[in-house]
Amino acid sequence: MTHPFLDLAPLSAERFASIEDRVARLLETRQDVVIMQGEALLPLEGAIRGTAGPGTVALNVITGPYGQTFGDWLRDCGATVIDLAVPFRTAVTAAQIRDAFARHPEIDFVSLVHAEAATGNTNPVAEIGEAVREQGALFYLDAVASVGAEPVLPDAWGVDLCVIGAQKAMGGPAGVSAVSVSERAWARMAANPQAPRRSYLSLLDWKERWIDGGRRALLHAPAQLEMLALEACVERIETEGLYAVMARHRDAARAVRAGVADLPGLEPYVHEDRDAAPVATTLRVRDGLIASEVVARALEIDPSAPLAAGGGALAAEMIRVNHYGPFADPQAVQASLGALSEAL
Numbered sequence: 001m002t003h004p005f006l007d008l009a010p011l012s013a014e015r016f017a018s019i020e021d022r023v024a025r026l027l028e029t030r031q032d033v034v035i036m037q038g039e040a041l042l043p044l045e046g047a048i049r050g051t052a053g054p055g056t057v058a059l060n061v062i063t064g065p066y067g068q069t070f071g072d073w074l075r076d077c078g079a080t081v082i083d084l085a086v087p088f089r090t091a092v093t094a095a096q097i098r099d100a101f102a103r104h105p106e107i108d109f110v111s112l113v114h115a116e117a118a119t120g121n122t123n124p125v126a127e128i129g130e131a132v133r134e135q136g137a138l139f140y141l142d143a144v145a146s147v148g149a150e151p152v153l154p155d156a157w158g159v160d161l162c163v164i165g166a167q168k169a170m171g172g173p174a175g176v177s178a179v180s181v182s183e184r185a186w187a188r189m190a191a192n193p194q195a196p197r198r199s200y201l202s203l204l205d206w207k208e209r210w211i212d213g214g215r216r217a218l219l220h221a222p223a224q225l226e227m228l229a230l231e232a233c234v235e236r237i238e239t240e241g242l243y244a245v246m247a248r249h250r251d252a253a254r255a256v257r258a259g260v261a262d263l264p265g266l267e268p269y270v271h272e273d274r275d276a277a278p279v280a281t282t283l284r285v286r287d288g289l290i291a292s293e294v295v296a297r298a299l300e301i302d303p304s305a306p307l308a309a310g311g312g313a314l315a316a317e318m319i320r321v322n323h324y325g326p327f328a329d330p331q332a333v334q335a336s337l338g339a340l341s342e343a344l
């Protein structure tokens with residue numbers, strides 16, 4: 001008997017390459033796009049370990065929990081790391097980045113998270129990219145939570161390593177991810193004696209054995225089901241239109257921020273509208289309420305609402321409305337606001 005997930009024909013190199021090309025079109029990039037066979041942490045870590053070493057001076061921007069992780073990897077590679085942390089309820093500005101360059105002209109690497117689903121903020125990457133280009137630094141961007149929810153344009157913004165995953169606004173699988181790599185980034189890796197080689201973390205392996213060989217032979221059996229899911233998810237975005245998908249996310253975020261004004265006990269966690277990520281909206285509870293308790297009660301009232309308490313230390317004060325992917329629609333927003341209102 002046939003089964004929808006089993007007994008599939010092998011995924012050909014040609015099909016794999018065509019999925020890479022479709023992801024590249026989504027990012028409007030002419031850079032090489034490598035689809036990595038693991039969750040987004042794989043290219044996020046692989047790109048840092050491939051390009052950073054003891055000679056690297058990195059400006060690591062911290063606007064949420066992921067920035068912390070990137071700083072740890074950079075230090076582990078022997079890089080000198082200058083952390084630039086801003087309050088999680090705001091975004092970093094290009095002026096703050098320029099100021100860091102003025103104080104540390106030796107900076108040659110910048111790591112930044114575009115949007116943070118965990119804190120609900122988004123950073124002005126286009127403006128920051130201009131500053132990074134003037135500095136001549138390599139620009140590494142985590143766009144996992146922004147892709148599909150707002151424009152992600154590595155070529156226009158001068159991003160050298162742009163990592164995406166499909167599991168947030170793209171409404172796709174979590175088990176594969178992608179990174180676009182500029183010529184400058186490949187050159188940095190090739191010159192880095194510490195860059196992983198013959199390793200699952202290695203981007204250079206994919207460059208030398210996949211891209212340079214004309215994408216004819218895969219390095220190993222691909223994550224077939226996840227690749228098919230990624231293909232289906234990109235196809236669905238193409239059919240709806242990427243800009244329509246983004247508009248759904250933007251509208252959902254606006255509706256939650258507007259609706260919260262009628263809910264005493266809650267306020268937007270991110271203060272300024274322009275700093276609020278379209279992918280997810282974070283709320284702060286007031287009046288001594290406990291966020292995780294409010295969420296638990298709201299989910300009892302409506303289990304379909306895409307609600308979660310903040311992670312770790314934020315569980316007491318933060319509620320996340322994860323209105324991404326299929327939940328970026330007015331019904332999910334109404335369900336979330338209704339359940340929260342009743343729970344309060």
Ligand SMILES: *Cc1c(COP(=O)(O)O)cnc(C)c1O
Pocket residue numbers: 039040041066113115116117118142144145165167168
């Ligand atoms: C969600 C997210 C990731 C991927 O992490 P998962 O929790 O495994 O989905 C990476 N970076 C950012 C900024 C994210 O928001």
